[in-house]
Amino acid sequence: MSSETGRRNLRPLSLHVPEPKFRPGDSVDFGDFDIPAAGSVMRPEIDSAPAAMTGHAYTLVRVLDDQDRAVGPWDPKLEPERLVRMLRHMALTRAFDDRMYRAQRQGKTSFYMKCTGEEATAVAAAYALDRDDMVFPSYRQQGILIARDWPLFDMMCQIYSNQGDRLKGRQMPIMYSARGANFFSISGNLATQYPQAVGFAMASAAKGDTRIAAAWCGEGSTAEGDFHSALTFASVYRAPVILNVINNQWAISSFSGFAGAEATTFAARAVGYGIAGLRVDGNDILAVYAATEWAAERARNNYGPTLIEHFTYRAEGHSTSDDPTKYRSAEENVKWPLGDPIARLKRHLIAIGAWDEDRHAAMDKDVAEEVRAAQKEAEKLGILHDGLKQPFDTMFEDVFEEMPRHLQDQRDQMAAERKAAGI
Amino acid sequence: MTDATKTMNMIQAINSALDVMMDRDRDIVVMGEDVGYFGGVFKATEGLQARYGKTRVFDTPITECGIIGVAVGMCAYGLRPVPEIQFADYIYPALDQIVSEAARLRYRSAGEFTAPITVRSPFGGGIFGGQTHSQSPEGIFTHVAGLKTVVPSNPYDAKGLLIAAIEDNDPVIFFEPKRIYNGPFDGHYDRPVTPWSRHPTSAVPEGYYRVPLGKAAVVRPGDDVTVLAYGTMVHVAAALIADKGIDAELIDLRTLVPLDIETIVTSVKKTGRCVVVHEATKTSGFGAELSALVQEHCFHHLEAPVERVTGWDTPYPHSLEWAYFPGPVRLNEALKRVLRD
Numbered sequence: 025m026s027s028e029t030g031r032r033n034l035r036p037l038s039l040h041v042p043e044p045k046f047r048p049g050d051s052v053d054f055g056d057f058d059i060p061a062a063g064s065v066m067r068p069e070i071d072s073a074p075a076a077m078t079g080h081a082y083t084l085v086r087v088l089d090d091q092d093r094a095v096g097p098w099d100p101k102l103e104p105e106r107l108v109r110m111l112r113h114m115a116l117t118r119a120f121d122d123r124m125y126r127a128q129r130q131g132k133t134s135f136y137m138k139c140t141g142e143e144a145t146a147v148a149a150a151y152a153l154d155r156d157d158m159v160f161p162s163y164r165q166q167g168i169l170i171a172r173d174w175p176l177f178d179m180m181c182q183i184y185s186n187q188g189d190r191l192k193g194r195q196m197p198i199m200y201s202a203r204g205a206n207f208f209s210i211s212g213n214l215a216t217q218y219p220q221a222v223g224f225a226m227a228s229a230a231k232g233d234t235r236i237a238a239a240w241c242g243e244g245s246t247a248e249g250d251f252h253s254a255l256t257f258a259s260v261y262r263a264p265v266i267l268n269v270i271n272n273q274w275a276i277s278s279f280s281g282f283a284g285a286e287a288t289t290f291a292a293r294a295v296g297y298g299i300a301g302l303r304v305d306g307n308d309i310l311a312v313y314a315a316t317e318w319a320a321e322r323a324r325n326n327y328g329p330t331l332i333e334h335f336t337y338r339a340e341g342h343s344t345s346d347d348p349t350k351y352r353s354a355e356e357n358v359k360w361p362l363g364d365p366i367a368r369l370k371r372h373l374i375a376i377g378a379w380d381e382d383r384h385a386a387m388d389k390d391v392a393e394e395v396r397a398a399q400k401e402a403e404k405l406g407i408l409h410d411g412l413k414q415p416f417d418t419m420f421e422d423v424f425e426e427m428p429r430h431l432q433d434q435r436d437q438m439a440a441e442r443k444a445a446g447i
Numbered sequence: 448m449t450d451a452t453k454t455m456n457m458i459q460a461i462n463s464a465l466d467v468m469m470d471r472d473r474d475i476v477v478m479g480e481d482v483g484y485f486g487g488v489f490k491a492t493e494g495l496q497a498r499y500g501k502t503r504v505f506d507t508p509i510t511e512c513g514i515i516g517v518a519v520g521m522c523a524y525g526l527r528p529v530p531e532i533q534f535a536d537y538i539y540p541a542l543d544q545i546v547s548e549a550a551r552l553r554y555r556s557a558g559e560f561t562a563p564i565t566v567r568s569p570f571g572g573g574i575f576g577g578q579t580h581s582q583s584p585e586g587i588f589t590h591v592a593g594l595k596t597v598v599p600s601n602p603y604d605a606k607g608l609l610i611a612a613i614e615d616n617d618p619v620i621f622f623e624p625k626r627i628y629n630g631p632f633d634g635h636y637d638r639p640v641t642p643w644s645r646h647p648t649s650a651v652p653e654g655y656y657r658v659p660l661g662k663a664a665v666v667r668p669g670d671d672v673t674v675l676a677y678g679t680m681v682h683v684a685a686a687l688i689a690d691k692g693i694d695a696e697l698i699d700l701r702t703l704v705p706l707d708i709e710t711i712v713t714s715v716k717k718t719g720r721c722v723v724v725h726e727a728t729k730t731s732g733f734g735a736e737l738s739a740l741v742q743e744h745c746f747h748h749l750e751a752p753v754e755r756v757t758g759w760d761t762p763y764p765h766s767l768e769w770a771y772f773p774g775p776v777r778l779n780e781a782l783k784r785v786l787r788d
Binding site: 158160190191192194195199201202203208209211212213216218219220221222223224225226227228229230231237249250252253254256257260422423424425428429430 | 476502503507508510512513516517518519520521522523524525526528540543544547548551552553554555556557558559560561592593595615616617661704705706708
């Protein structure tokens, strides 16, 4: 032991283990939250050197102010009609989540994950990018698919693993793949999509194309090695890619301190890699749009990658398998100082005279009906627990392009065993 | 396309395969640590960057998970990457991208996205490479659904199999036994190595040709015992069989997945005996799979237990290399045991 080695009489070392400020039962006070005022952050030129943008990694780009007005240099000045469409896509995403969450609770499927409170981060990106830009999402960007007008019916069939499931019942619910929407196949393995997005961007650049790529991961996943390799590659080859970190404060039960948030911001990771870094109010859809648009222009003009930290809050449990009351205060969600992205855009539209409570109520009814109608259609093709929805031998297909002998044998064996067992 | 042949060692054959394919298909890119300007630490990619440019042949940062992850993303765009992992011993950081992503992409997306990647990597021992320049991790990859695993044993096959691997629309792990890059190695480490030029398989066509994946080669027909080998061990087995005058049928598997089970079963049913040889450690190694398959398909024809001659279940040692390497002495003892019964 060190005490026997005759070392100097030093104070014992102590290990710092992060602890969130509030636990179940605690009353929540975000009073010490330092929130930069809307409009206070300057908008750099798209060709700015990353080193000149260091300050942007430690502040928050915000457009919507306390009076619900769009202010400052980041105001993207979008047409009100466009904002209404964005509002509707956020509302549709939330209605979809609510409905599918309930479907899981009703035993119609095995699993679901909501994105409540984070709708702006996905919907705004879908609007700011071109449709042929390839997105490499994590499992909480369903808003991109919805904002790219992908059929809810198709998404639900995947969730139910039913006869209409294009993925043939192979993937857990919400692990969508939609090449037609330039939406990359979702993997359960965290952060793997990060270097993949960089690779797509490098390929597009190497071919002299004009498409760019974007990836998303949570702040928890930034601790994965793939995050580091992706940023290194993106920096080295100046890949036309946007790397989004959705900092929703929680990685299942671990608060963001376990990914390093006590010491710095996630946007600041960009600084060390020589990548442009932006930190935005993730519940301000105008700020998210403006930051994404800026990064997309930068990428398209060969000025390289951008890392965007979206500062937001995971308003609900991690998944249908999670109970957040076991590790965090129930007050956090309601006291979150950056509010709710849908409510904020709604107030803004009302403030500029482009919206009102009646129209909002009608819209809510409308999106709920759209979701209900899609669900009805999807359930005609079955729900998870109806039994096998795909011919069982499809299980052996697509492992390889052509089924090799050993898989043919296993398929035949399975058929013979089921026949012998009288199934 | 020329039918002319040229004498090549394995490195030259691999280089030629890359050259032929890059010339035929503009979507092929070669990437990895030191593969660009320098041409690779084993010179397998020499001259390619000068010929095809820096956007098709380029050096990468030292991050194996990044190399394979980026390659998967390039496939989503439509490219056909041929990444190099400098030593198979360093492929582990890329395992998540290989196992969780490349191998499953076609399956999990029901064919919407695929990963036609060929991962080249020097592997195997016999070069005093110690712990981390000698490993044979093929068993890790043969265990993964969705991957093909190839191990050539000579220049002709190396080129033909690599071309087939690059053209294949599934991810292929292409392990190159570095002990035999410059000449066949028979396990007699105390004798000078003969160069490939004295071996018939060094006559390599200069143009395009394929050696199909999933097809084994009967290197030497025989009636008394079947020896299943791949990579360097093909030459160790061939030399020992010749030295001892054993009438063994030597099969070079060439592709481990998909496996040419027909050729194996036909042979063992004829000989009634089987010895499996590989450098990799024994427990849960690919030899266990081969042994199980032979037992399953040839049970009533077997006249002796299937023997496995493999590396010991230890990390690969440096100074004790020749006690570790499954060379002629150990193979001879195994054959004697099998033929005695």
